[in-house]
Amino acid sequence: MTDATPSFPDIVPEPIGDGTPLAELTTMRVGGRAERILVARSGEDLVSRALELWEAGEPWLLLGGGSNTVVHDDGFPGTVLLVRNTGAAPIADPDLAPGRIRLRVQAGHDWDHLVAACVDRGWSGVEALSGIPGLAGAAPVQNIGAYGQELSDVLHSIEFLDRELGEVRRIPAAELGLGYRDSAIKQGMAGVVLSIDLLLADGAAESAGARGDAGGDAEAPILSAPVFYGQLADALGVTVGDRVPIRELRSSVLRLRASKGMVLDPEDHDSWSSGSFFTNPIVSEHFARTLPEGAPRFPVQPAGRAEEGPAVTSFAELAMGHPLRIPAPAPERQVKLSAAWLIEHAGVRHGFRLPGSGAAISDKHTLAITNRGAATADDVAQLARFVVQRVQQEFGVILAPEPNLYGLEL
Numbered sequence: 001m002t003d004a005t006p007s008f009p010d011i012v013p014e015p016i017g018d019g020t021p022l023a024e025l026t027t028m029r030v031g032g033r034a035e036r037i038l039v040a041r042s043g044e045d046l047v048s049r050a051l052e053l054w055e056a057g058e059p060w061l062l063l064g065g066g067s068n069t070v071v072h073d074d075g076f077p078g079t080v081l082l083v084r085n086t087g088a089a090p091i092a093d094p095d096l097a098p099g100r101i102r103l104r105v106q107a108g109h110d111w112d113h114l115v116a117a118c119v120d121r122g123w124s125g126v127e128a129l130s131g132i133p134g135l136a137g138a139a140p141v142q143n144i145g146a147y148g149q150e151l152s153d154v155l156h157s158i159e160f161l162d163r164e165l166g167e168v169r170r171i172p173a174a175e176l177g178l179g180y181r182d183s184a185i186k187q188g189m190a191g192v193v194l195s196i197d198l199l200l201a202d203g204a205a206e207s208a209g210a211r212g213d214a215g216g217d218a219e220a221p222i223l224s225a226p227v228f229y230g231q232l233a234d235a236l237g238v239t240v241g242d243r244v245p246i247r248e249l250r251s252s253v254l255r256l257r258a259s260k261g262m263v264l265d266p267e268d269h270d271s272w273s274s275g276s277f278f279t280n281p282i283v284s285e286h287f288a289r290t291l292p293e294g295a296p297r298f299p300v301q302p303a304g305r306a307e308e309g310p311a312v313t314s315f316a317e318l319a320m321g322h323p324l325r326i327p328a329p330a331p332e333r334q335v336k337l338s339a340a341w342l343i344e345h346a347g348v349r350h351g352f353r354l355p356g357s358g359a360a361i362s363d364k365h366t367l368a369i370t371n372r373g374a375a376t377a378d379d380v381a382q383l384a385r386f387v388v389q390r391v392q393q394e395f396g397v398i399l400a401p402e403p404n405l406y407g408l409e410l
């Protein structure tokens with residue numbers, strides 16, 4: 001496949017006038033109007049409109065699919081810029097290892113359509129991220145992840161319009177501070193992701209190679225990346241670390257997600273949400289010991305030591321006038337807790353709703369705050385605050401929201 005490959009088909013709901021409430025542009029389906037809505041349908045358009053907005057100095061909000069954004073009922077006091085530049089195609093890269101593909105995806109491309117197209121072509125690396133709503137440009141913002149895969153596993157680089165520099169630059173994934181639902185962009189690196197480059201494995205080339213080497217079955221299915229999530233492995237009837245036919249993996253992920261209301265479905269109010277409303281808290285191992293025995297704890301990769309080399313200056317070195325080196329303290333070990341477990345064990349159950357509220361905890365998943373049809377942003381924020389308070393009172397842990405909140409505070 002070459003650069004001339006036609007763009008993947010993509011469907012983005014047709015917007016949009018200045019009067020459109022943000023409730024119609026976000027999956028939580030709450031939020032009032034913006035003063036102005038602009039739509040950028042190409043990368044050039046995105047750059048020129050963003051530069052104009054920055055020049056004018058008015059408040060601006062970049063919106064992709066609105067699946068991780070909750071806006072106040074009074075709306076947004078400025079301009080909303082909708083990212084709608086679509087397309088995806090492999091690009092040439094002399095450094096690519098054999099059997100690898102570098103795929104450039106425009107920021108406004110629908111994420112799950114992209115995953116579906118990759119699975120169809122037998123390109124693996126994103127199949128466990130099937131069914132995540134939203135557009136490609138927002139994927140690095142919180143380093144989307146699910147079922148044992150994260151964007152950071154396959155992200156090569158992004159093309160970024162840097163607000164500070166006022167120019168477009170390519171940023172390697174390693175410089176984006178990607179972590180658990182986190183990135184430098186989320187932490188305030190202002191600008192616009194114009195496109196993302198992914199490094200995928202070409203399963204078709206791999207199976208052809210295997211057939212050539214071993215004379216194998218011409219009809220052998222293309223395999224997924226290894227399955228690294230216990231619940232998904234169970235659903236597939238395999239062991240963690242196994243590989244399965246890539247299409248089977250996608251179907252299994254979509255089934256699991258739908259059973260939790262985590263696939264957008266207009267008929268299913270459990271999916272009128274922003275997905276998980278809270279991130280799993282990361283706390284010190286010491287603090288985690290204060291929690292009840294049953295509280296799930298997952299080890300977090302330790303951060304590297306602050307300093308390398310000898311921990312202290314020797315007497316001989318001191319005598320020779322070398323400066324005193326104090327040993328860097330060992331970083332405290334951290335563990336990730338389950339926000340869902342904390343919420344449930346603080347007494348907030350599936351379907352919980354405050355009196356008179358249009359928002360409720362999902363019937364299928366305690367981590368999701370959902371709109372039952374007529375919720376306001378205020379209903380959502382009140383329920384979120386209630387959950388935070390209950391968990392804090394019960395366990396001393398302060399939950400942090402995963403979606404980006406505009407005009408709302410918890």
Ligand SMILES: Cc1cc2nc3c(=O)[nH]c(=O)nc-3n(C[C@H](O)[C@H](O)[C@H](O)COP(=O)(O)OP(=O)(O)OC[C@H]3O[C@@H](n4cnc5c(N)ncnc54)[C@H](O)[C@@H]3O)c2cc1C
Binds near residue numbers: 262275
């Ligand atoms: C039902 C459901 C299930 C979900 N499941 C998951 C899941 O399993 N894993 C997961 O990680 N997330 C999940 N999410 C959250 C969400 O889908 C992802 O975070 C997604 O990447 C958001 O994309 P979006 O285009 O909708 O972002 P938006 O909500 O439009 O934007 C999110 C943030 O990114 C900024 N932004 C958007 N586009 C750009 C750009 N081009 N450049 C710079 N900044 C930009 C926005 O300003 C905003 O701050 C789920 C959400 C829902 C509703």
